[in-house]
Amino acid sequence: MGSARATHRLSTALVSALLASCVLDPSSGLPLGCGKVPITDINAGFTLSDVSWFQDEQTLFVFYRVEAEQGLGAESLIELRYRTDDVVVPWTELSLLTPVHTHLPVDCGVKARCGSLSVKVEKTPREVGLRLRYHRDGALSLEAPVLFNVVGLGPAHLTRSLLVYGVFDETNTQVQWRSRNQFPTVRNEQATELGLRRTFWVTDATFGAVEQPAADNPYGYAFSPICPLDFTSLPWPERRTSERALFEPTALPLTASTSPVVCASATVTDALGTLTTTALARKNPQVRPAFPGLRSPVRENQPVGFVLRVCNRVISQEHLDMQVQRLLLAGEPEICLDDFLATGFSDRLASTFKTRIDQQRQAGKDMVLVLAVHHDDTTRRLGAVIERALESVLLPERDKSSPRVSGAFLLDSSAYRVTSTTLKQLVLWCPSRLITQFDLDVVPAASERDCPAVPDQPDLVLGPFKLNQLPILPTRQQFQTFIDKYSLAQTGSMKKLTYLAPERSALAENIPVGEFGLITKFNNETISAAPEDAFSFCPSEDPAPARTVVQPVGVPGALVPLQQLPALHQQSPFPLYALGLAWESPFLIRAEYETRSAIAATVATFTLPFGIIGTDQRYLGAEQWQRDLFPLADALAQCTRDCDHPTFDSSGVFQPGARFREAFATQCYRPKFPVPNEGGFPRDP
Amino acid sequence: MILELLAAAALSAAPDGGVTLEPVPDTSIERYRTPLEALTERPIGETSRAVRFDWRRSRVGFGVIGSSLLELNNYSSARVGGYVRKALGNLMLDAAVTYVFVFGSDASNKLALTPYRQFGRPNRFELDVNVGYAIAEGVVTARPGLVPAAQLVLTANVGARYLFYPGSLAGVPALDVVGGLFAPRLSDTEITNLDKGRLPAMQIDRARYGLLAGFTLDLYFQPGIAVTPRVMMALPVFSGIQGAGLGWWWELSLGVGASL
Numbered sequence: 001m002g003s004a005r006a007t008h009r010l011s012t013a014l015v016s017a018l019l020a021s022c023v024l025d026p027s028s029g030l031p032l033g034c035g036k037v038p039i040t041d042i043n044a045g046f047t048l049s050d051v052s053w054f055q056d057e058q059t060l061f062v063f064y065r066v067e068a069e070q071g072l073g074a075e076s077l078i079e080l081r082y083r084t085d086d087v088v089v090p091w092t093e094l095s096l097l098t099p100v101h102t103h104l105p106v107d108c109g110v111k112a113r114c115g116s117l118s119v120k121v122e123k124t125p126r127e128v129g130l131r132l133r134y135h136r137d138g139a140l141s142l143e144a145p146v147l148f149n150v151v152g153l154g155p156a157h158l159t160r161s162l163l164v165y166g167v168f169d170e171t172n173t174q175v176q177w178r179s180r181n182q183f184p185t186v187r188n189e190q191a192t193e194l195g196l197r198r199t200f201w202v203t204d205a206t207f208g209a210v211e212q213p214a215a216d217n218p219y220g221y222a223f224s225p226i227c228p229l230d231f232t233s234l235p236w237p238e239r240r241t242s243e244r245a246l247f248e249p250t251a252l253p254l255t256a257s258t259s260p261v262v263c264a265s266a267t268v269t270d271a272l273g274t275l276t277t278t279a280l281a282r283k284n285p286q287v288r289p290a291f292p293g294l295r296s297p298v299r300e301n302q303p304v305g306f307v308l309r310v311c312n313r314v315i316s317q318e319h320l321d322m323q324v325q326r327l328l329l330a331g332e333p334e335i336c337l338d339d340f341l342a343t344g345f346s347d348r349l350a351s352t353f354k355t356r357i358d359q360q361r362q363a364g365k366d367m368v369l370v371l372a373v374h375h376d377d378t379t380r381r382l383g384a385v386i387e388r389a390l391e392s393v394l395l396p397e398r399d400k401s402s403p404r405v406s407g408a409f410l411l412d413s414s415a416y417r418v419t420s421t422t423l424k425q426l427v428l429w430c431p432s433r434l435i436t437q438f439d440l441d442v443v444p445a446a447s448e449r450d451c452p453a454v455p456d457q458p459d460l461v462l463g464p465f466k467l468n469q470l471p472i473l474p475t476r477q478q479f480q481t482f483i484d485k486y487s488l489a490q491t492g493s494m495k496k497l498t499y500l501a502p503e504r505s506a507l508a509e510n511i512p513v514g515e516f517g518l519i520t521k522f523n524n525e526t527i528s529a530a531p532e533d534a535f536s537f538c539p540s541e542d543p544a545p546a547r548t549v550v551q552p553v554g555v556p557g558a559l560v561p562l563q564q565l566p567a568l569h570q571q572s573p574f575p576l577y578a579l580g581l582a583w584e585s586p587f588l589i590r591a592e593y594e595t596r597s598a599i600a601a602t603v604a605t606f607t608l609p610f611g612i613i614g615t616d617q618r619y620l621g622a623e624q625w626q627r628d629l630f631p632l633a634d635a636l637a638q639c640t641r642d643c644d645h646p647t648f649d650s651s652g653v654f655q656p657g658a659r660f661r662e663a664f665a666t667q668c669y670r671p672k673f674p675v676p677n678e679g680g681f682p683r684d685p
Numbered sequence: 686m687i688l689e690l691l692a693a694a695a696l697s698a699a700p701d702g703g704v705t706l707e708p709v710p711d712t713s714i715e716r717y718r719t720p721l722e723a724l725t726e727r728p729i730g731e732t733s734r735a736v737r738f739d740w741r742r743s744r745v746g747f748g749v750i751g752s753s754l755l756e757l758n759n760y761s762s763a764r765v766g767g768y769v770r771k772a773l774g775n776l777m778l779d780a781a782v783t784y785v786f787v788f789g790s791d792a793s794n795k796l797a798l799t800p801y802r803q804f805g806r807p808n809r810f811e812l813d814v815n816v817g818y819a820i821a822e823g824v825v826t827a828r829p830g831l832v833p834a835a836q837l838v839l840t841a842n843v844g845a846r847y848l849f850y851p852g853s854l855a856g857v858p859a860l861d862v863v864g865g866l867f868a869p870r871l872s873d874t875e876i877t878n879l880d881k882g883r884l885p886a887m888q889i890d891r892a893r894y895g896l897l898a899g900f901t902l903d904l905y906f907q908p909g910i911a912v913t914p915r916v917m918m919a920l921p922v923f924s925g926i927q928g929a930g931l932g933w934w935w936e937l938s939l940g941v942g943a944s945l
Contacts, residue, residue: 035757036757036758037756037758037803037804037805037931037932038803038804039796039801039802039803040801040802040803040888041800041801042801042802044800070802070888073797073885075797109877110876110880134798134799134800135797135799137798138798138799139798142800
């Protein structure tokens with residue numbers, strides 16, 4: 001039954017397809033499938049029919065491209081007509097006209113005919129027409145809408161159909177002479193694609209220095225009838241080509257190292273004969289990385305631990321033990337907080353810290369003050385007292401050379417938010433009180449971002465099972481709630497704490513920036529620049545350049561981001577710029593800990609807690625201290641010579657109007673220079 | 686019987702002319718007497734020759750084939766090639782390879798002078814695979830009489846056709862050739878290659894496969910000579926997929942071969 005139904009469907013489909021083919025022709029959509037094969041229009045049309053007459057060259061250039069939906073045969077012809085005051089040329093097949101220049105046959109595919117022609121026309125042509133004759137034996141034709149231009153007399157760089165200019169390779173020692181087609185409506189490479197080949201040759205090359213050519217002559221073609229007489233001759237022979245470019249195989253001598261240009265006599269052909277004038281090759285801007293990178297050795301710091309606790313009563317022994325374990329402070333000195341409201345408590349606290357820090361300093365390593373604060377003060381006055389003590393300790397240490405105290409790391413009993421502006425740059429206070437009202441204008445400090453108090457996670461309840469996990473740095477309330485549900489054994493534990501911070505040299509200088517950040521000039525890193533130098537900044541994904549700032553030496557307070565150095569130097573050049581690195585947290589903590597996904601299974605009234613053990617790693621503080629090298633070579637380029645010369649873009653196109661100083665101040669400078677033996681038709685749209 | 690009559694005649698006349706005793710006519714055999722005319726009209730022996738050819742029992746058949754394509758355009762096409770075939774019960778399977786010569790016409794030459802074109806197909810090879818089902822058969826007498834009687838089989842056919850254009854894959858990367866050989870429609874590269882040698886005013890049809898149906902009349906002469914006229918019609922079922930410009934068209938072919 002099933003096969004019969006399938007056969008029926010197949011038969012129906014076949015019959016339908018047959019009927020459809022009878023109704024609609026697949027190609028034209030016409031109902032002609034059952035009858036004779038229809039004839040179809042090839043829909044021919046000109047997509048290019050540009051004609052230009054150059055008065056100075058007495059040459060008429062024709063460029064055409066005609067396309068059709070179907071093949072145009074070899075019998076199809078392109079014909080031209082025009083008239084002048086002296087002559088009337090009727091419709092004439094292009095191949096029957098005598099060309100002035102070389103025009104190669106062009107294969108544009110079976111659906112197109114294209115090409116070019118140049119003929120000598122002495123006087124201004126009129127009634128210029130171009131048409132396609134479908135067949136040489138037929139009379140039917142398609143006339144083109146001709147774009148006709150007359151280029152009158154004027155400076156050679158504006159009124160000639162071919163310019164000659166030179167460019168240099170990456171080493172600025174080898175010259176590539178190039179020609180460039182210049183037509184009103186046809187582009188340089190397009191003229192080449194349409195078969196036009198122009199012969200030019202270069203002789204009498206010299207080198208020296210010359211003023212920049214006029215703005216309307218960016219290639220410097222014919223900037224002078226002859227090359228300057230004070231230029232030094234080069235023993236280069238005549239070079240001739242019918243391609244668009246030719247490399248001079250001989251390199252410039254060392255004596256030409258400081259000469260910015262090479263000038264030569266360039267000759268091009270036209271209907272009247274030849275034209276010889278000057279061509280200019282300007283060296284590429286001499287560019288190097290302005291600074292390879294900021295290197296600041298990042299060392300592992302020694303933790304200096306204290307347990308600050310209420311001694312005259314027990315608040316929660318489990319919580320205190322957890323704090324001590326989390327910070328790995330077992331055996332560290334304890335400081336009682338019972339009289340923290342007493343006058344001078346903060347001074348005594350600071351004194352205790354300093355005493356121990358000075359003892360540890362003799363080991364020669366940078367230090368981090370690590371504090372577990374166990375209390376039940378809800379007035380936040382204890383926090384203020386500790387802040388004062390830390391300010392007293394850390395602010396002097398901040399500007400010292402290594403060994404010094406990089407900062408402090410606290411694990412408080414409840415969430416707290418540091419109030420001291422300067423201390424926010426130096427302390428990682430965990431857990432940090434969340435900003436209750438989200439405000440885009442308020443940027444939280446590093447500790448607030450890195451160590452926020454995590455809200456209580458609701459239990460995940462699956463039937464008789466409850467699942468949850470304790471944050472590794474919890475508040476006491478979170479901790480107590482958790483152990484009531486899941487037992488103390490499921491709270492996890494800290495395995496290792498590593499403190500990393502940059503080493504400070506004796507020359508290092510800190511400059512506060514705003515509320516949360518500091519800029520450190522580590523070791524007198526500077527960029528020297530001449531007034532005529534130019535910089536180029538290249539944005540990148542690497543955060544290092546964005547964290548780098550420059551300061552003109554001798555101008556305190558004039559700090560600018562690295563990306564603004566090009567503009568700064570262009571407006572008011574300074575001979576020396578100091579480099580600094582911005583940071584928000586003085587150290588990086590790598591915490592390796594064991595987590596437990598706690599599960600409590602309740603059967604009847606009996607609850608059995610158990611957990612699944614896992615390990616995790618987390619970074620707290622500034623992750624920029626994971627490395628000690630902040631590369632800048634790709635971010636900042638410095639031009640030291642010929643900075644007003646044009647240069648190449650990243651695709652290898654010579655940009656005569658894009659001088660390095662203006663064009664690349666805020667763009668990446670990644671030029672692609674010409675190389676010998678890469679062909680005679682460089683990219684030059 | 687003849688010998689008995691001759692013996693009776695010899696006894697009635699003596700050689701020496703004497704009187705002879707008149708014999709008594711014996712009429713006992715009269716009832717067996719038959720006139721000579723009647724005797725001569727009677728058959729004096731029998732022989733037979735088989736005229737029926739059992740094509741189902743032939744091991745293989747082969748031959749040459751020629752065709753004319755009626756594509757309903759301004760081009761003429763003639764096919765020449767060979768075939769092999771094999772009977773399987775009431776089915777006849779055959780495969781053929783042919784070369785198609787395509788000619789222009791005065792109409793196509795004149796069309797080339799205009800901006801119009803018409804679908805057609807250049808010279809090519811064609812590979813056919815057909816299956817036929819015998820729907821009528823029998824022994825027939827041929828005219829004129831010197832043509833021996835023959836076994837006639839009328840077969841309904843359906844077949845597929847694959848077109849191969851020599852030179853069309855020139856310049857196609859080797860890895861793409863296999864895919865290009867079996868794609869349902871000719872690629873742009875193939876069209877470009879074929880366009881160089883197409884006939885005037887021809888717009889090349891892109892279809893690479895064809896589906897045909899029709900009838901075959903097989904005339905088998907002993908001992909196995911086969912004359913096979915065939916008419917097939919192209920069914921443009923897959924024209925849309927293949928981008929075909931030709932619609933329905935016909936093919937008339939004649940095959941001559943042998944079945945062993």
